[in-house]
Amino acid sequence: MELLKERILAEGENLGGGILKVDSFVNHQVDPDLMNEAGKEFARIFKDVGANKILTAEISGIAPAVTTGLHMGLPVVFARKHKPITMPDQVLLTLAPSHTKGRKVELIVSPEYLSGGARVLIIDDFLATGATILGLVRLAMTAGSEIVGIGTLIEKSFEKGRERLQEVGVPIHSLASIKAMEGDEILFD
Numbered sequence: 001m002e003l004l005k006e007r008i009l010a011e012g013e014n015l016g017g018g019i020l021k022v023d024s025f026v027n028h029q030v031d032p033d034l035m036n037e038a039g040k041e042f043a044r045i046f047k048d049v050g051a052n053k054i055l056t057a058e059i060s061g062i063a064p065a066v067t068t069g070l071h072m073g074l075p076v077v078f079a080r081k082h083k084p085i086t087m088p089d090q091v092l093l094t095l096a097p098s099h100t101k102g103r104k105v106e107l108i109v110s111p112e113y114l115s116g117g118a119r120v121l122i123i124d125d126f127l128a129t130g131a132t133i134l135g136l137v138r139l140a141m142t143a144g145s146e147i148v149g150i151g152t153l154i155e156k157s158f159e160k161g162r163e164r165l166q167e168v169g170v171p172i173h174s175l176a177s178i179k180a181m182e183g184d185e186i187l188f189d
Contacts, residue, residue: 001175012138014181039067040152045173049148051121060125068123079107096135107135116144127152130161
């Protein structure tokens, strides 16, 4: 998606260690027009997978997941990182390493919103090592749901996450794929 690539080049910042800062339009301040265009593109790409639910991780995956849900007419479930008191005692929970937090984080979903028979499309902000998305896959599979596709705004292909996700056996699409980040230079696949 050219619009996303342009924003990455104009505003993205390589912080080193494989960290790409896109806080001005994805991760802290969200550009609703850009997310709307991303949602349209994901809806176009995944229109034939038969999804009936979208799953993401809080917080940065919510914006692209919601706009995708809007364009596909699907509900969006997000895995929380902290269990609120409104959630039942029995939850779906897994741990996933967080590249930006430097530790493992919990991913928690209430079984009332993710259950057997769901055909789940995973939408997230980044695909790097694939750890967070694999955590979402584990949650969905534990619930008895079927994964039908994975979409991410930005993939860092040099971190090999796509290879880890190949075992899931579903279409994987990224709107912008970065093959290298060297100094101030960001190179797309």
